[in-house]
Amino acid sequence: MDNRNRARMLISCPDQAGIVATVSQFLYEHGANIVQSDQYTMDPEGGMFFMRIEFDLAHLSELHPKLEQDFAVIADKFQMKWNIHEVSKKKRLAIFVSKEDHCLVELLWQWQAGDLDADIAMVVSNHNDMREYVEQFGIPYHHIPVTKDSKEEAERQQLAVVDGQVDVIILARYMQIISPKFLEHYANRIINIHHSFLPAFVGGKPYAQAYNRGVKIIGATAHYVTEELDGGPIIEQDVQRVSHRDEVDELKRIGRTIERVVLARAVHWHIEDRILVHQNKTVVFN
Amino acid sequence: MDNRNRARMLISCPDQAGIVATVSQFLYEHGANIVQSDQYTMDPEGGMFFMRIEFDLAHLSELHPKLEQDFAVIADKFQMKWNIHEVSKKKRLAIFVSKEDHCLVELLWQWQAGDLDADIAMVVSNHNDMREYVEQFGIPYHHIPVTKDSKEEAERQQLAVVDGQVDVIILARYMQIISPKFLEHYANRIINIHHSFLPAFVGGKPYAQAYNRGVKIIGATAHYVTEELDGGPIIEQDVQRVSHRDEVDELKRIGRTIERVVLARAVHWHIEDRILVHQNKTVVFN
Amino acid sequence: MDNRNRARMLISCPDQAGIVATVSQFLYEHGANIVQSDQYTMDPEGGMFFMRIEFDLAHLSELHPKLEQDFAVIADKFQMKWNIHEVSKKKRLAIFVSKEDHCLVELLWQWQAGDLDADIAMVVSNHNDMREYVEQFGIPYHHIPVTKDSKEEAERQQLAVVDGQVDVIILARYMQIISPKFLEHYANRIINIHHSFLPAFVGGKPYAQAYNRGVKIIGATAHYVTEELDGGPIIEQDVQRVSHRDEVDELKRIGRTIERVVLARAVHWHIEDRILVHQNKTVVFN
Amino acid sequence: MDNRNRARMLISCPDQAGIVATVSQFLYEHGANIVQSDQYTMDPEGGMFFMRIEFDLAHLSELHPKLEQDFAVIADKFQMKWNIHEVSKKKRLAIFVSKEDHCLVELLWQWQAGDLDADIAMVVSNHNDMREYVEQFGIPYHHIPVTKDSKEEAERQQLAVVDGQVDVIILARYMQIISPKFLEHYANRIINIHHSFLPAFVGGKPYAQAYNRGVKIIGATAHYVTEELDGGPIIEQDVQRVSHRDEVDELKRIGRTIERVVLARAVHWHIEDRILVHQNKTVVFN
Known part of the structure; x- marks a missing residue:
């Protein structure tokens, strides 16, 4: 078209x-x-x-x-x-990722299939594992390690590579907390996928938390990142039924598909300018 | 409000x-x-x-x-x-029903609870079974039997009671086919609930059909009635997962809840003027 | 059969x-x-x-x-x-209810339709509102008011009416907290419907909590009651998609259908001996 | 483990x-x-x-x-x-594919991630488009073109490459009809993904059919292949809500995610010996 x-x-x-x-x-x-x-x-x-x-x-x-x-x-x-x-001016995305690759793979596959109307400007990771996979698509890969001590310096490097090159940052299972200082540069432009049905199971190991609570449905949540951990405006959520037979590893496996789908929807809606943020909520015209 | x-x-x-x-x-x-x-x-x-x-x-x-x-x-x-x-001029509903009462009960309960912003002007049935239940709500009950031979006469009686009194007719598991002549008076104003995920399992005994085909999900469909059997513009559909364990009676039991929910949604959207019909499709602004 | x-x-x-x-x-x-x-x-x-x-x-x-x-x-x-x-020895149910009647209506309708293979031995309420509705089914109605001061005495009266007459207690939107002493008599035999997707929105006004958090999906949870508020073993959960357009009243309306369906499923599974409780979880063979 | x-x-x-x-x-x-x-x-x-x-x-x-x-x-x-x-003797899969790659990509990704407990013995295609993508995983790629006239010969070649090497054949959007002769060799061991909620929209262009009928939910169906087109035992189905806004291309896009998920579930259940076929139905112990 x-x-x-x-x-x-x-x-x-x-x-x-x-x-x-x-x-x-x-x-x-x-x-x-x-x-x-x-x-x-x-x-x-x-x-x-x-x-x-x-x-x-x-x-x-x-x-x-x-x-x-x-x-x-x-x-x-x-x-x-x-x-x-x-519409013809495509938004430029940076995908941040740690070790779990399913959300990254999903976005790259949709992009390659022509389903994601955006430019993937770069992938940024605190690990080097996915360099080869990413570079075969002709996408620059920035390996910026993060340790407790190097966090501030790492964010400086991240800002240096995204600055002016990127309109929106996708945290595709990027397991580092973003500092308020970094957030300032991309207010309501950083999308995270959290692997639970928020506000249930904020923080780490949500699938283990879900298993321990014995829930019958698990979910994933895409939200804009704010200073409050897993507390930003929710863009999209989805769920899948599970049973007592599903142990933590199985929950993770089921959850990966939900995470991929939910994050992809949120990214689509963002790049199609369907989301307005007001206070801590989103209005999504989809 | x-x-x-x-x-x-x-x-x-x-x-x-x-x-x-x-x-x-x-x-x-x-x-x-x-x-x-x-x-x-x-x-x-x-x-x-x-x-x-x-x-x-x-x-x-x-x-x-x-x-x-x-x-x-x-x-x-x-x-x-x-x-x-x-908005303050409530639409007047006639609910047509045969022997299965779950859709009628749902609509009456929602109406009584103040959730259905309409007037239920009457219930019309080819059986007398639900007279007592309906009349306790103060709603007129018209028992108009239908046989092969009396069909034309029955429709004449039905038209006589609804004419000028009713804005929309809800077929809440009313198991008689409506003639084209009757339809003319209420084009796009007769809502039927069909107990399958249309266009699968058109016609009679859809749960038996579903069981025989071995589907893993069953559904229900609310649609405007046209001359083509189960072929009118679809307003709403919903589904529920089933398994090989669910025999026909169990499918019916599960299906009743889907039917109730789907029909009620369609009725809500109609009385809230959310539906536009174009050719054989609906545009639903919900 | x-x-x-x-x-x-x-x-x-x-x-x-x-x-x-x-x-x-x-x-x-x-x-x-x-x-x-x-x-x-x-x-x-x-x-x-x-x-x-x-x-x-x-x-x-x-x-x-x-x-x-x-x-x-x-x-x-x-x-x-x-x-x-x-199987032929039907379990005897007591339904406890406060002012919201949708869960009670659902159970009575399923019971009357022959879908609920149990005896409804009585309805117990801290209000008198639903006496007439319940008694027309021939079911005894016990009005036992509860105030801050009369709570202990009220529970004594409740125990007196259920004792020996009731195998399982259904809290069908019964808005009083059950004391540990009462729970002892019916361990893993009191089923509550909580109007949120637990563990999200524990406690009061969960729909208002959900609205304020801006979730895109709401849910309901049926669970056995334990001393920990809304913390007992989860039996069943289900959800429904909502949007920014749905204000608190609309969430409540949508939620009522989820609550009815989820509670009814849990009651079915309990009376069909499908649930085993281990620690704080359920094994549901359905 | x-x-x-x-x-x-x-x-x-x-x-x-x-x-x-x-x-x-x-x-x-x-x-x-x-x-x-x-x-x-x-x-x-x-x-x-x-x-x-x-x-x-x-x-x-x-x-x-x-x-x-x-x-x-x-x-x-x-x-x-x-x-x-x-369990330790992994089943050997052949994936048949035509031009649409999403189901193939999904299976390869799950396999690479260690989520699919099987050996992918080969990919067979009537086109050469995906050779490079497949071979980078170290998986043999057999390009066997099919024309009207060469169909019989093509199936002979296909049988030659799978014979003795493959336990189950996955038609991952393979758009050729399999002959009864070929089916004999792999009775109840060929899994197809059909891009509709069967039995609705049998045959070609199901998304266009769905659009024309104005359905509010679309789906996909994984089934064992039999001589009757799209008529074999259903293994799994799933659905997604759509609206009047979704034109055919959008239905295809939404459908691709359903197809991937449904096919992957069916493949998992087959390789985990969870499926029994009786007449034209499946018993799935999952």
Whole structure:
């Protein structure tokens, strides 16, 4: 599909009458045709308003600066947080990974199959194990070891390689905690997959925790990373039924498939500009 | 919640630029505040456009006629099929049932619990079994027997009781085929629950069919009734895992819960004006 | 189905060679035909062994005492916890309920439809609201109010009505905490439905907790009640997808269907002797 | 885990009293310890009996011939179809594939990760596209083109490469119909993944069929291949919810993940001797 003239617009602002009319009128007057729009108001009386619009506009890239300039007036009036993203400008991903490779493999396979509309700019790992696998796809692999003492220096190196090269960071079973300082650079742009149905089983060894609690269903959670461990805005979750027969290793095996699917969905929604974050929650227009 | 000033608008028309802008501008100028809107375009180049808008308008019932009158001009220009429905004007339901009562019980329980925002105007049955159960809720019960020979006459009686009294007919395991003549009066307003995952197992005894085929998952399907048996636009489906251990009676038992849940969802979406029908498909804004 | 000669046997003991052979030989020599058997060994080297056998034996009720007497020798040798239950001897249920009626309604409907193979001996409630509804089924209704000060006395009254009359107690949204003293009388025979996907959202207002955390899936959990609040052995869980659009009331509405289904499954499995409890977990042979 | 002494036994025969006792006594007397057993009787009065036993036996490979020889007497008496399989003797798989690679990639990834306890003996394809990808795993790749005219000759070549080298054939989106002659050699040992929820959408282009019918859930089905197209015994099915927004390409994308998961489960269960086939159905002990 030719998507050179397709754009997406995300808006959040305090709700008031006339927003939809104003925005759609604006787009119409600028020659754009709305292809899809979603909106959600948290509470009609004085709540927050969220909107996602997908539109076609001839000569998009040429008209884009003017469009933003003109829209700024409206945005100002309604106190909007907003952005307009051209669909043809692919987002650049960095995938961070430690030793478990299933989430990385899934993303690379989807990308290679043409299902993931993004550029995988690099893979960053605290181990060297997957270099060969990654490099055969022509993707740069940065091995940045992390020890207790080298953590700060490691993050400096990580920032150096991603800075300006990467729009979103995917923690595809990357088992290191990200410091608040690092997070600042990528607020709501770092997606982690946690191997439990949050908020159950925060922290380490969630499958062992699940086994010990005797749950009948296990899950995985993709969320934006914040300073609170496993506490950031949830993007997507899914689950699978298990039984008393499934010991920890079997839970891990079943869980790997859930993790792959859940993380991939979250990444898709992020790169398709389907997610708005408000306080500690997501609005997902999917 | 006070919903006296809340309305819902459904629109379908050929897609073209400016629809969203025009409609939202119209509502804004008439003092309405859009609370939620959903839209879907089947194909941006020359396809169909579908929209659902929920809005608040002070003095709604008073202004409603004028609103419709003014909107007719726009509707005409865009060749729209459309309607505006006041949320406070509850839809009137007739529930048709034969001998299996689980779907009826579910709907009555939801209605009694205040979860079903509709009026249950009557229950119509070709048997007399559930009269006592139904009448204790204060709901009229019409026993209209159906035999091979009396079918035409029975439908005449049914039409006589529903005519002008009922907005939508729910076939809650009503095991008689509805004639094309009857269907004409309630096009896209008769909802049936079929006890299989359509289009698998069309027709009679679907659980026996499922057992014989050895499927590992069974389901139920709510759809609008058309002349083609079990072939109308699908509104909702759901499924449940089964195993070789589950014989036909067990499939029926499991299936009853799926049927109840699926039918109830479809009824909810219909009475909340969430469903648009195009050709043999539904667009469900849920 | 005539089930007068059908029995179920539950066994748990330390694993060792020869258990299955010994038990099945025993049954064969006593003229029984095994219809179904399930077994599970937690760890082949020195773990626990669990078994459920369903068998037919002509003149069962007459031979039952002798069967138990003879089996005691084997049970002793293998240090078994065990019981033999005649299928035709229905378990007697007490349903405890507070103000939310959906779980009670579900169980009564299944029971009335002949789907629940048990006797509902009584309904016990700290409110009087559902007396009329319950009594129309011919089921005794005990209204035993509970206040902070009367709690101990209330439990005494509850024990007085259930004692000797009831085999299992179902807390069908009964919102009072059961004291350790009461629990002693019904260890692993009190089933509670908790309206969250445990261990997430222990305690009060789980739907509000779920809404605040922004989860994308909600659930319900049926478990045996122990002294630890919402911490007893989990019998069954199920979930349903939700979205940012679902506010607390909508979560409650969706959750009610999950709660009903999950509790009903747990009750079925209990009365069909499908559940063995070991430490804080269940083995469910379903 | 050391599994040199672990074996699995599968039995099907007409039901009669004493089977479990006889078999378990036999194993006990031969020094085996039953680790897990499952059984299922289709109908206690004169139906079929199915059993799966997992047991440990010291010096298994040495004693295996004697065990089979001794068991033949019992098997004869009860008219059993049966086999005993040593867990350490991995089944040899051939994966047949055409152009869609997702199912192949999934199986290879699980195999490489150590999750698939089998040998992948070869990949056979009517195209040459995946040679490089497959050969990097050290797996032989046989490119055997198939045209209308060469079909018979192609199957001859396929049989030549698999004969004696392969225990089970996986059709991982292999888009050629297998002839009855070929099927004879691998009865109930060829597993196909069909990209619909059978029996809905038999034959070609199931996702287009699903789109046209407007279903709200799509699925995939793994089944043993028989002469009837897409009509063989179903091993496993799974589904995923879709909406009116999902056009055919999106259904395919969603479907690929279901296909991968469903096929992988079926392959696992086959290689773990969990599946018994009776007439056109499977008994799956999982």
